[in-house]
Amino acid sequence: MEAALELAREAAAAGEVPVGAVALFEGRVVGRGQNAREQAADPTAHAELLAIQEAARTLGRWRLTGVTVYVTLEPCAMCAGAMVLARIDRLVFGASDPKAGAVGSLQDLSCDPRLNHSFPVDRGLLGDRCGDLLRSFFRLRRTTR
Numbered sequence: 001m002e003a004a005l006e007l008a009r010e011a012a013a014a015g016e017v018p019v020g021a022v023a024l025f026e027g028r029v030v031g032r033g034q035n036a037r038e039q040a041a042d043p044t045a046h047a048e049l050l051a052i053q054e055a056a057r058t059l060g061r062w063r064l065t066g067v068t069v070y071v072t073l074e075p076c077a078m079c080a081g082a083m084v085l086a087r088i089d090r091l092v093f094g095a096s097d098p099k100a101g102a103v104g105s106l107q108d109l110s111c112d113p114r115l116n117h118s119f120p121v122d123r124g125l126l127g128d129r130c131g132d133l134l135r136s137f138f139r140l141r142r143t144t145r
Helices: 002-013 047-059 077-086 127-144
Strands: 020-025 028-034 067-073 090-095 121-123
Touching: 002 020, 002 028, 002 047, 002 067, 002 127, 020 047, 028 047, 047 067, 047 077, 067 077, 067 127, 090 127
Parallel strands: 067 090, 090 121
Antiparallel strands: 020 028, 020 067
């Protein structure tokens, strides 16, 4: 999660919402991502998707069995859906997202029995630090407008 937090800080420095994600396979980092929606002008450039894409390229396969994704913010429906489709083994996230979270807050795609894959989720790892980074970012944006 420390690596994901560093990526989130880098995203904030670039003017992006500070979310970072890291994908691990057999103890090594195979994918990294930080929010890049503004820079890429791409609504799908979420940290989790970028980390998953890099993991797939690194491993040379789209099925990401054996991969754990660490992300600083609870994934949205798009990102949680991508994790289901990629068949990740596990998700660990820091801060909950009561407005858009799709692995426990608004819905839970990680264990929906109607989907073809499910995965365990560990919630709240370094959650205070992850949440503080997001709150500080938005507080600063509000005061500089």
